[in-house]
Amino acid sequence: xxxxxxxxxxGRREILTIRADYALLSELREFVRVxxxxxxxxxxxxxxxxxxxxxxxxxxxxxxxxTHPEAIDCRCTMDDLDQSIVCELVYDTHDHFDxxxxxxxxxxxxxxxxxxxxxxxxxxxxxxxxxxxxKREGNRSVIRLVKRHRE
Amino acid sequence: xxxxxxxxxxxxREAETSVSGIITLELSGQLDAHTAPxxxxxxxxxxxGKGMKHLVLDFSKLDYISSAGLGVLMGLIEEIRxxxxxxxxxxxxxxxxxxxxxxxxxxxxxxxxxxxxxVSSFANG
Numbered sequence: 001x002x003x004x005x006x007x008x009x010x011g012r013r014e015i016l017t018i019r020a021d022y023a024l025l026s027e028l029r030e031f032v033r034v035x036x037x038x039x040x041x042x043x044x045x046x047x048x049x050x051x052x053x054x055x056x057x058x059x060x061x062x063x064x065x066x067t068h069p070e071a072i073d074c075r076c077t078m079d080d081l082d083q084s085i086v087c088e089l090v091y092d093t094h095d096h097f098d099x100x101x102x103x104x105x106x107x108x109x110x111x112x113x114x115x116x117x118x119x120x121x122x123x124x125x126x127x128x129x130x131x132x133x134x135k136r137e138g139n140r141s142v143i144r145l146v147k148r149h150r151e
Numbered sequence: 152x153x154x155x156x157x158x159x160x161x162x163x164r165e166a167e168t169s170v171s172g173i174i175t176l177e178l179s180g181q182l183d184a185h186t187a188p189x190x191x192x193x194x195x196x197x198x199x200g201k202g203m204k205h206l207v208l209d210f211s212k213l214d215y216i217s218s219a220g221l222g223v224l225m226g227l228i229e230e231i232r233x234x235x236x237x238x239x240x241x242x243x244x245x246x247x248x249x250x251x252x253x254x255x256x257x258x259x260x261x262x263x264x265x266x267x268x269x270v271s272s273f274a275n276g
Binding site for chain 1: 160181183184185215217218219221222223225226228229246250253254255256258259
């Protein structure tokens with residue numbers, strides 16, 4: 001089977017489940033883009049949210065060989081009054097990947113000047129959304145990203 | 152995911168360049184963790200296999216880039232420059248330039264508004 005995904009709506013919450021596979025990142029991005037449009041995020045704001053989610057999901061999949069998540073749930077909860085959206089990436093793992101540690105801007109500048117090819121995803125995640133939290137739900141990890149309409 | 156489906160999402164092809172010794176590559180579609188390996192293999196073939204060292208990447212048809220795609224650029228730029236060449240970027244859509252700018256990539260990459268400007272810049276070193 002090439003793709004494994006399901007999606008459902010629960011009121012103002014929409015959920016997409018994908019197999020932990022880079023091939024499905026584009027479907028995850030489209031899901032988040034559509035959800036972001038429903039709370040009035042501008043195109044630029046949606047672009048930022050989508051990239052942040054992509055970076056978080058890529059990180060989860062990259063470490064999948066070690067942490068063994070088979071699927072990733074993306075739960076998007078939309079708040080019309082606040083014009084904000086909360087997107088949670090939920091996945092099975094016994095390991096803790098805590099994305100709350102923010103790389104400093106100076107660290108990123110140094111990496112760029114040393115031509116390092118990786119280590120930019122976490123910085124982008126933190127820069128592109130309003131807040132990021134990490135928590136555990138039993139054996140599942142939850143990365144929670146919040147984006148608000150401002151522009 | 153078949154190779155065909157991957158190629159529907161991302162493509163890179165060589166474009167006509169009026170200046171000999173300079174290769175222009177047109178990128179289109181979405182460059183993410185899934186499609187970045189295709190781009191990397193393509194670049195490596197040209198840089199390591201064919202010895203090309205003066206490259207212009209035209210981003211005008213690229214819709215999306217993540218850090219995985221940017222990593223491909225970083226992975227080869229040092230080697231290209233060590234061989235006396237360079238890889239220059241042109242025609243970046245605003246949303247893609249914004250991502251590069253956030254990370255400070257314009258400090259290490261020469262970026263031009265048009266492909267023609269990027270090509271002619273090689274005449275000035």
